[in-house]
Amino acid sequence: MAKTILITGATSGFGKACAEYFASQGWQLILTGRRAERLKQLKAELGNSVRQIITLDVSERDQVFKQFKALADVDVLLNNAGLALGLEPAWEVDIDDWETMVDTNIKGLMYCTRALLPQLVKQNSGHIVNIGSTAGSWPYPGGNVYGGTKAFVQQFSRNLRADLLGSKVRVTNLAPGMAESEFSEVRFKGDVESAAKVYQGAEPLRPQDIAETVYWIVTRPAHVNINAIEVMPVDQAWGPFSVHRT
């Protein structure tokens, strides 16, 4: 029987690339996101591979529980929906932006996980792949709460594994570095010039690279758990510590 992957944030970037890649490998898809029109387009594009589309804001707790509890036979939950907003220093940030990142990247991921986990534990199989970020391990100016939310994803993933010891349910934190998607357009609130500058003159990761990595993670033998993977483009690396000099 074909396996099923449930993807949050399937309307763009990594989520969309995963939908396309997993469909090409014969998987069934449950696709979610807030933009209903894009979900419909994907369904038209991917046809019978799409088991269901669910228009859903992951930060709406009751909706997530209602929709996810009605699902059965899910093999993989890809907790991908997320965003960064702004790059200002902490004292200039719009507090609403911080709250939106916490509501989406932390609370949304929590809700989706908690809503689906009982089924996975009961069936004693399944895999939760959480999309973290290099920003969860490595600080940078303006990363403030975004990086904090991804550090949560990293530690939550590890703690889930600790809770799940004794079951066959697997958990992975996949932490990408710079990748070209709608991520920067969202971060800069539609300012396409600023978004383009992020990738200018460099070769970032492509969403397809992440889709192939997710596929590799979930197709390891059933006794193997990939705890964490960090993936960066060759054109990106760490800088030295900064020193302020007068």
Ligand code: NDP
């Ligand atoms: P995109 O902006 O291209 O895609 C983000 C997806 O998340 C969209 O499908 C969007 O769908 C969905 N989404 C956002 N908010 C919500 C919400 N409240 N409820 C449901 N869905 C939501 O960015 P990426 O593909 O790059 O980002 C995917 C994930 O990867 C994010 O978690 C991001 O933090 C992470 N990441 C990105 C990196 C990058 O450099 N691009 C690097 C490391 C991690 P819709 O708007 O339709 O709801």
Ligand code: 8X3
């Ligand atoms: C996205 C990567 O470096 O813009 O998580 O934070 S970064």
